[in-house]
Amino acid sequence: MKRRFSLGLIVNPVAGLGGRVGLKGTDGLAEEALRRGAVPLAGEKTVRALNRLEAKRHPLVLLMTGHGAMGHEAAARSGFLSELVSTPKSPVTDARDTKAAALEMMRKGADLILFAGGDGTARDIFDVVGDRVPLLGIPAGVKMQSAVFATSPEAAGEIVSGLAAQADPARTQYRLSEVMDIDEDLRREGAISPRLYGYARVPHIPRLLQNAKARSMSLNEAAVDEAARALAGKLDPQRLYAIGPGRTTKKILEALGFKGTLLGTDLVAGGRLIATDADERAILAAAEGWKLGIIVGVIGGQGYVFGRGNQEISPSVIRQAGKVGITVIAAQEKLLALPDRRLLVDTGDAGLDRELAGFWRIVVGPDEEMVMRIAAA
Incomplete structure (x- = not known):
């Protein structure tokens, strides 16, 4: 009998808010982005990914989510029942909420943590789980230099669908992928200072995964x-x-x-x-x-x-x-x-x-x- 696939889902509701309003990032600036008229997009992108997964097609997927906009709402819109594992402490979520959800998912034995966000979200989850739980990002941030993201929300859904359908989980291949982030204050001043935080375990599906951003050091x-x-x-x-x-x-x-x-x-x-x-x-x-x-x-x-x-x-x-x-x-x-x-x-x-x-x-x-x-x- 095929075992259940335990999927953790974390949505950073404020991810990507700063992009269209020119903030170049949202870390610490969610309220300012909303004041400028930013429209949340992470939830919609999560729904696009989950629609490729399809609850009817994968009835053995056990979905764990954060409360409300942190995952439960997107799961419900896509037809998935989910187990709530965390509740944010305020309407505007922050890194503590992301880390609390990731910690509880790891404790409950998640086979994969699927998250919607950018490099900051990837770093927050990695800080908690390291390479002990595989990660996969739905690209929803402003900057995504890390190599833990699918090329698109639909690609993320295809990857998870393949994992959930795998009869023998031991055959799934993983790669160690860079978790990168840059100094937000320096970025807003016009300087790029990328930093390697570590290597997360990511399902290895080459054409559906993006590479880490490469610095151009030897161009003509x-x-x-x-x-x-x-x-x-x-x-x-x-x-x-x-x-x-x-x-x-x-x-x-x-x-x-x-x-x-x-x-x-x-x-x-x-x-x-x-x-x-x-x-x-x-x-x-x-x-x-x-x-x-x-x-x-x-x-x-x-x-x-x-x-x-x-x-x-x-x-x-x-x-x-x-x-x-x-x-x-x-x-x-x-x-x-x-x-x-x-x-x-x-x-x-x-x-x-x-x-x-x-x-x-x-x-x-x-x-x-x-x-x-x-x-x-």
Whole structure:
């Protein structure tokens, strides 16, 4: 007789709140994000993952959750009965609530802890369980540099579905994956200071798991500089450009004589710097009366174009620009180093992700492009 699969589910309800409102993270800033009009997304992404798991298809899944928005609500919406193992101490949850839930799930023998959040949530759970309980992240944060996340909520559901259907749990393969996080205060000041916290045990399903973000240490800077200068010289004066985060894209601003925001999106139109560190609302407001263009880079090691660290370039912003208005620039070495030789989009809008999928020309030099496939994560 097949044994029950014990699944712990932790949803960080405030994960990702800071993305579209330009906060670059939510740790300690949930109330400010809500004040700016942020809409919680972690619960919806959890439902998307659980819908791939399907309660009717896996009746032997024993689901343990946190109270309310920490997991129980998403489980109920997806048709799962769940055992409550923890209750948050206040309406706005924090790391203590996440850790308390993870500790109780470990005590109750969870086969896997599935969580919705970002790097901060991964770190909080890892602090409690280490590599004693396997982890899997539903990507729901602003930054996700760790290698414990599925490529999308649907991919997370597919992974768990496969584990639950496994007749012999001993045959499941796991890998030790990096749990990374960065200093939030330094990040908001424009500096990236990643730190390796440890290695969590994660189900090994390569194409459904994202890699850790890789730092670009040996790129041909001269080629990237020339490509950025060439792009700067070709900007349409009748178009407003949203230039996304990253060192490569900011070289375009430098070529124009502007100082941009390394970790934010800056707006340029008619030879002028219109705004720095713009959030979704600011981009859409500034774009009124203009044709909108978007210039973005690629996250090294992961290959994401949209959905990791640039959530202010939201589905609404992307749809206004259209595919014809999007330019992707990256160092050729970064593209060649991608394990799957593909780029990914995870905008939060599955329909838009499918529209963006296909073969794209990526700018890699002043007069050089490289054709890459973009896939829905």
